[in-house]
Amino acid sequence: MTEVHRYKAVTMISAAGATIGYDPHGPDVVMATEFDRVTAERDALQQRLNAADQRIDDFAGGECEWSCEDDSGIWNSGCGETWSFHEDGPEENGMHFCHSCGKHLVVKVAEQEQDDDWHMNPCKQGHRDVGAAGGVAACNQCDEKVEAATTQEAFERWNASHPAPQE
Structure with missing residues (x-):
């Protein structure tokens, strides 16, 4: 966000001669155009942040x-x-x-x-993308695996060491 130019307030003294007075301790002021520009920049950034937060919530x-x-x-x-x-x-x-x-x-x-005889339970992290082939029962998400001499034995060892989820 770009900076806002600030100015000190200048007061006009309507006495004879119409002199202009300057108070070095007066309030800071900004031009309306500067204020509007910075406000628009802030609002645009907030909208982008809200959209990013929503995407994170949607995908989380x-x-x-x-x-x-x-x-x-x-x-x-x-x-x-x-x-x-x-x-x-x-x-x-x-x-x-x-x-x-x-x-x-x-x-x-x-x-x-x-087929209840060949239903594999999820891995220990809860992934359901699991399968057995070639003497290995494994999770395709996190690479957790159980190896055995046969696919049937690997399948049985997997289910014995991975409890079925509660439904």
Whole structure:
């Protein structure tokens, strides 16, 4: 913000001869145009700050839950957007955040798709983007992992050491 030029108040003495008096201890004054300019600068900066704070609030934490429409490859986000994949879904295509709202992307598991025998619990940080393959059960967000001789054993060790979330 640029500086404001301040002036000392000058008083006019309406006595004979109309002399102008100067009081060195008088109040500081600023020109109205200077005041208006600085006020406008301050207001513009405050609006930018408010907008930045709102973006931080909007993106801070939270999840955007995505669900698939049958086997069509069409996915609906929790924030109201739609995305289409030719093969697989968002997790298999490396998407960890919603392309619209920026929140952490969580895939809603359809009831008929859920296989309790192969359901993995979230990692210790609460991430649900977990999977098992090649003898390793791992979180795709924070790289937490459990290794074993087989994928089934890694899966079982993961769930044994990661309690199911309370619902």
